[in-house]
Amino acid sequence: MKKKYAQVIVDNKATSTDKLYTYIIKSSMLDMLQEGMRVLVPFGRGNKIVKGIVVSIEEDYDNKYNLKSIIDIIDDKPLIPKDLIELSLWMSKEYLSSYLSAFQVVLPPGNYKEVQTIVSIKDTFKLKHYKLNSLEQKIINLLKIKGNNLKLETIKEYIKNSNINSAIKALEDKGLIETTLEIENLVGKKYEKYVSLENKSISYDDMVNIIGTRCYKQLEIAKYLLSLKGEDISLKELMKKTNSSLSTVKALEDKGIINIYNKEVYRTPIKGNIPKYKRQLLTPKQKKCVDEIMNSIKGKKEDKKFLIHGVTGSGKTEIYLHLVEEMLKFGKESIILVPEIALTPQTIERFVGRFGDNVAVLHSKLSNGERFDQWRKIKEGKVKIAVGARSAVFAPFNNLGLIVIDEEHENTYKSSMNPKYHAIEVAEKRCEQTGACLILGSATPSIESYYKAKNGKFKLLYLDERINSSEMPKVNIIDMRDELNRGNKSIFSKALYKAIDKNLRDNKQTILFLNRRGYSTFVSCRQCGYVVKCNSCDIAMTYHMKDNKLKCHYCGLAINPPNICPVCNSKYIKYFGIGTEKVENYTKKMFPNAVVKRMDMDTTTKKGSYESILKDMQNKKIDILIGTQMVAKGLDFENVTLVGIIAADTSLNLPDFRGPERTFQLITQVAGRAGRGDYEGKVIVQTYTPEHYSIQCAKEHDYISFYNKEILLREEFKYPPFVNIISIIIYGEDQKLVMNRSKEVYKHLLNEAFDINYKDFKKNIIGPYPAPLEKIKKNYRYQILIKCKDDELEDLKRIVEWVCILNKYKLDYQGIKFNIDINPNSIM
Known part of the structure; x- marks a missing residue:
């Protein structure tokens, strides 16, 4: 048999070892080893045994090296599919990232070194009808003796045989055992007690003979189990439905009527009380979008990349839902990306409301257990749809048909950690690999994406009307310099104060936006000009009134605010600038009878806090919601008729060429939260630079004019997309x-x-x-x-x-x- 060689990435973070190492594949491993499996290999001069991942299998190698052999195969099947291996190698090259960093994003959540293959007997009835060889029988006997959930490495310790992996695969192919993954020391599987009938074909009369006519409660339980027609039920639910005790149910087990067993249940961040989300009738313009996309897919065209430029409230989500529905008809899987965790609950509600248990959720706010279980559901083919933030683009689907990137302009789609990938670029690559369709959607597309669409790299689709033909909200620009000249030094302009007051009297809701958290943006001495800066970062610290602390938003350092200036010893310490916390306090003072809530990084650290605030907003329990970027996009509340933007200039004053684009996007997106229901919306934008083209274009909801001005400046000063x-x-x-x-x-x-x-x-x-x-x-x-x-x-x-x-x-x-x-x- 011709020799084969494996290219392996070893688990070593040193830059000098960030390369592919070639190992000989022993002849006994040739039939079993696949790309994406973990192996044990000898590494370095001392032949230290380390774990590695096989990324390719070759028939030749560079003869100038003396090769070592792989010691053992850890997995019974690949942890990573071939397309994700290729994707990781591409990312390493594309973003100048280490191999290990590039592979980390496609591996199971947690520490991939601790992932264990768990083997369990699947069908005891079938076992009686199969003739097993001696090795297969040894494995079955071990599972019966040692417990029905054994680690593959434990089986190898007890049964010393180099063909263990082959025997496991053979038993799995026969349907006698099943293998699954769990992470040791981090998240074990979660189990619940379940009840099944010992004999599925037993009649009620037979039950009565075994139980006895006077055991009324046991007979009631038995009758209820028969009504389930062979379906198993959780012990907890059975006791609740039949109002029975544990001892009564156990009595049935003692009589051989039922079997109580442990069943794995997936941890899920999806709450069980999500209402059905009905399929909406598409408007002619929505239908045109869906038809164009589906014709491209059915026509098997190679270029299946689309940018939907749809105004806020134009029904882009319903288009996504229809496309996912079409994918399911073809047996294809779909990934839906949203930019903010704050948006995930609303998106989940719509997708779970439409597609039920066929949806998995992936984002950073999940617990380790939830994240691993959601990943495993995708990997094991239990779901066809994944909804999540940036990293969901790596969901390990085997038959991917669609990737949707909603609010594609958002900067959260770019990773700040190695590999510094952009989700759009990764999605493009995955779609090229798998033949899947890529949909980008936004009311304010990024300059780069729109430029690509104008130059034919994406097919551009328009949705220029809101659903039900409702009007775009009217935008009023308030020059805060005039307010100051009239003696108004408060946070609210006169117009914004009056509008909030009217909205409260009309029982309508208001959103106030400020892209700065904290109470005051910096603390300074009025006598000598000293500004309190972070010792570690040399950046002005932000005052947070609730904790009475100065905090650095870059490294997290928190200190007590000074009472006297450390430079000149004066007592003239003043708090300058405003953040969301100050806006919240001021709003409560101005409108004491209103229910005011704040949504920013400081108020949403607790698990479930996003969902709680959004639910209260949905149920009209909040009158005024104050927040940062997380209230700016995608949220849909029909009773919100007023949006106030406290300071529109924040991103304009940064030394960054994307400042005007971010300003336009934020104003347009926040403005889009108003008037999404049956009532007219109104937006008030407070600014010190009302004449700036980004603010003027946002006032008119005019993306095209903004793009035309911005693209000329980008070309002139040599910025993306021209370089x-x-x-x-x-x-x-x-x-x-x-x-x-x-x-x-x-x-x-x-x-x-x-x-x-x-x-x-x-x-x-x-x-x-x-x-x-x-x-x-x-x-x-x-x-x-x-x-x-x-x-x-x-x-x-x-x-x-x-x-x-x-x-x-x-x-x-x-x-x-x-x-x-x-x-x-x-x-x-």
Whole structure:
């Protein structure tokens, strides 16, 4: 038999070992080993036994190395499917990430090294009818003796045989056993007691003979179980339905009528009382969108990428629901991405309301147990739909037909941790691999996505009307400079105060938006100008009144606010600026009879807090909801008729080229929360720069005019989508060292760029200079920016990899680290 070789990623985080290692596959393993399985391999000079993942199986290798052999196969089936292996390898290259980081996102939630294969007997009745070989019989006997849920590694310890994996597979193919996954030391499976009839074909008369005519309660339970027609029921539910005690049910088990057993139940974040969400009749424009997409899918066209540009309230979600329904008819699976966990409850309600138990949920607020169980339901084919935030794009489906990215413009789709992937780019890649259809949806598409659609990379679909032809809300721009000149120094303009007051009298709800949490944005001395900054980050600290603490929103440091200035000892300490907490306090003071709630990162840390606030809002128990970005998008409350934007200039004043785009998107999205029901909506935008084009275009709900102005500026100043940006942050605790190393890195980048004839390299490799956020978590930060066109990007990435990651020039990088981001969300 011809030898084969496995390419393995070993579990070692050192940069020097971040490569694929080749191992010989023993002949006894050839039939069993597959890509995506974990193996035990000898590693390093001391042949330390480590775990690794097989990413490819080859028939040849580079002869200059002496190879070692794989010791053992850990899994009975792959942990990762082949397409997700390819995706991880692509991400590693695309985002200059380590192999280990790139694979971490597709592996089971938790620590993949602790994942165990659990083996259990599936059908005892079938066992009597199969002739098993000696090894298979040994496994069955061990399961009977040692308990019916044994780890695969435990079976291997008891039965020393190199063919264990093959025997397990054979037993599984016969339907006699089943294997599943669980994470040891982190989340075991959850079990509940269930009740089944010992003999499914028993008659009631036979039961009476066994139980006796005078055991009335036992007979009542027996009769109820017969009415279930062979279905099993949880012990808890049986006792509740028949109003019986545990001792009565156990008496039936003692008489051989029933069997009480442990059944695995999945932990679920989905609450069981979600009402049915009826299928809506599509408007002609919605139907046109669905038909165009489905014709492309049925016509098996290669390019199945769409951007739905639909105004707020135009019914994009109903289009997604119809498309998922069509996928189910084809036996295909669907992934639905939403940008905020705050949106997930509403999206879940609609999808579970329509598709019931066929939906899994994936997001960061789940417990470890919930997350693992949801992942396992997808992996084991128990559901066809996954709804979640960014990381749900890696849901391990085997027959993917559709990926939907709602509110596609949101910056939360870009990861800030390695690998620094963008969910849209990953979704595009997955769709290319699987032939699935990709749908992006937004009322305010990102400049990059709209540019791609205008240039034919996405098919552009329009929804320019709200459902039921309701009007877009009227937007009033209030110049806060005029308010100040008239002596109004309060948080609310006169117009906003009157509008809130009227809304309360009309029993309507109001949303107030401010993209800044906390009470005051900074604390300063009026005598000498000293501002309290974080010692670790050199960034102004925010005052939080509820805790009476100054907090750093970058590293989390919290300190007591000073009573006297530490520089000049004056008592003139003043709190400047406003955050959501201050708006909440002021609103309660102005409207004491109103029910006021706040939704931001400070009020939603507790599990279930999002759902609780949204439910109260839905049930009209809240009059005024105050919040940050999480109230700005996707939320749908029919009784909200007024939206107030407290300070529209926040993102305009940042040193970031995306500032105008973010301002336009936020105003438009927040404004879209108003007037979604049967009542007219009104929006009041407070600003100090009312003449800015992003604010004027948002007033008119005019995306096209905004895009046309913004795209000209992007082209003029060479920003995306006309160029790519590679951001390199060099950081460390020694400022002088960071500065010197940054200069050396810059010099070598220029040399490499010169060697590959990169045009205008001196003009397009910018830096090094202190980053806009110069110090975070005690680390000083210097930045180098590289601008390049699409056809130059791969060459420039290779240069960055040679200089910064592979350290081609053998620079002393001790004491410094790199943060490399391809097309970052922000250049802060």
